[in-house]
Amino acid sequence: MLKEKSYFKEELPINVTTAHIEDYPIHFHDDIEVVYVLEGSIALKNGYYNYILKQGDIFILNDREIHSFTKTNEGNMVMMLQLDLSYFSNYYGNLKNNFFVTDMQDDDESLDILRNILGRIMMEILEKGYGYEHKVIESTHNLLACLLADFQYFLMEDGKFINETKNKGNKVLAGRLRRITGYMYENYTRKLTLNEIADKEHLSIYYLSHVIKEATGLSFQDLLSFIRVEESEKLLLGTNKKVGAISEEMGFSAVRYYIKHFKTWFGMHPLEYRKKFTDKVSSRETAAKYIRCSPQEIEEAIRKQVKGVYTEYIKGKKPNPVIVELDIMAALQEESAENNFIGTLLERDNMKPIARPYNLMVSLKERLLASGINYMITTSCNGTAEINSISILVYNINDFIKNDLQHAENREKIYEIASQYDEEGEFLIKCQGLSGEFNVSRYKISQKNIVTAYQEGLRAPGVASKRETLISSWSTLPDVEFSAITTSEALSIRSTMRGISAEIILIDRQQQSNHSKAKQLLR
Known part of the structure; x- marks a missing residue:
């Protein structure tokens, strides 16, 4: 079939294929396609014009443009990104029949921005971190904003459209051209006059003719004939x-005019063109031949092409630390600290497996010193005596997870979230005002502990054997660790976790009854 249907996942209004292409027969689709050559080169037939796209080149295939890809004498790796126009038109108006042209100097700053955005989209899809769909959609919005700002200005030169920079940034002209060409694409099949469009745009015929010629390099009649010839390729x-x-x-008044204009653009008679290319149209017999690239291949290509994005991606894979600096004495002087912790969320009945550390912390009934969405620090001291203890609770829960947990209607949904979320978290708590020798007691529940607890709660009674029940009970046991530390004025405590998990860290001044508070709490 000449028309190729684009398939988009429910949660993503884009479709990305990165492949080594041997041959992709002639086809078109109703959505914009962004082609980015990551390695080698590829031959692109776009309507009447043939291009050789090299490494680093980006080409925009506007909706309904007929095109095909063929390998050259060297290998290639090509990223093909399709945008769901029905989705993005809700934000940018009608994007159909837009012209986006990227034929410009390789070192143009606008192209570098496009490469960075495309690299970021690809890396987010490769990583598939929690909430990656949101990041991909956001980056695609940035991609469209860039296209609308810098790549909808075009000029006909030597028989092909190139990016025109003189009018870049002229939003009034861009909007006018978009309306004019859109109207011409919608009405080219009937008699269409310059006067009709001039009336719609509230311009004189002379000025409108000048605008079209100045902006595109074509007269109104030549532009209309081009649109008609271009669209005729689908029927041929x-x-x-x-x-x-x-x-x-x-919409041609006579067949001889059609043949004349077709020859002008395609260099041959319409019947000759049909004979030459009909058997190269995408079909069951002439299916696309390509091999999808592995994640490792794509990552390596982007590392070479878009180094800044690759570095950012690698950094993004490491824990993003939550750093808390607390002056204990200063905090004690304040009347009360604002509680920003997710306690209300953890107090819900269906959160019990996750809330165990929080409930233990609350049972201490200590004074709050500091808190954030995923941490709280308390003490039993009243501010007048020596500081003998502080208690720290940290949860590897960010805003995304908090929002999802708040909207989870039952334990099944929470179990699903806890099973899927796998990102690392790092906390560094810097406490000023602690001097001496201290015992450090750690109580940590892992993602495995929490997931197993939910599995047990969801399992029907009597289904598991005694052996399975015993093994599962072991999987819900927290890790407990005891150590000692000597400090002078400042103490730093670090905690790292993966997935939804939590840790209580109890710091007690060494006395005769070592670990007294910890033993009482963990008993």
Whole structure:
């Protein structure tokens, strides 16, 4: 079939294929496609014009443009990104029939921005971290904003459209051209006059003619004939209609004018073109031949092409530390600290497996010194005596997870979230005002502990054997660790976790009854 249907996942309005292409037959689709050559080169036939795209090149295939890909004498790796226009038109107005042209100097700053955005989209999809869909959609919005700002200015030169920089940034002109070309694409099959469009744009015929010629390099009539000829290619290759019928359907007043203009753009008679390319149209017999690239291949190509994005991606894979600096004496002087912790969320009945450390912390009934969405620090001291203890609770829960947990209606959904979320978290608590020798007691529940606890709660009674029940009970046991530390004025405590998990850290001044508070709490 000449028309290729684009398939988009429910949660993503884009579709990305990165592949080594051997041959991708002639086809078109109703959505914009961004082509980015990561390695080697690829031959692109876009309507009447043939291009050789090299490494680093980006080409925009506007909706309904007929095109095909063929390998050159060297290998290639090509990223093909399709955008769901029905989704993005909700934000940017009608994007159909837009012209985006990226034919410009390789070192143009705007192209570098496009490469960075495309690299970021690809890396987010490769990583598939929690909430990656949101990041991908956000980056795609940035991609469209960049296209609308810098790549919808075009000019005809040597038979092909190139990016025109003189009018870049002229939003009034860009909007006017978009309306004019959109109207021409919607009405090219009938008699269409310059006067009709001038009336719609509230411009004189002379000025409108000047605007079109100045902005595109084509006269109004030449632009209209180009649109008609371009659209006729679909009927030539996708139907058996006669040339005369196609000419009439495209809005030409006589078949000789159609043939004349077709030869101008395609360099041959319409029937000759049909004979030459019909057997190269995408079909069951002439299916696309390509090999999808592995994540490792894609990552390596982006590392070479878009180094800044790759470095950012690698950094993003490491824990993003939560750093808390607390002056204990200063905090004690304040009347009360604001509680920003997620306690209300953890107090819900379906959160019990996750809330165990929080409930233990609350049972101490200590004074709050500091808190954030995922940490709280308390003490039993009243501010007048020596500081003998502080208690720290940290949860590897960020804003995304908090929001998802708040909207989880039952234990099944919480179990699903706890099973899927796998990102690392790092906390560094810097406490000022602690001097001496201290015992440090740690109580940590891991993602495995929490997931197993939910599994046990969801399992029907009597289904598991005694052996399975015993093993599961071991999987819910927390890790407990005891150590000692000597400090002078400042103490730093670090905690790292993966997935939804939590840790209580109890710091007690060494006395005769070592670990007294910890033993009482963990008993």
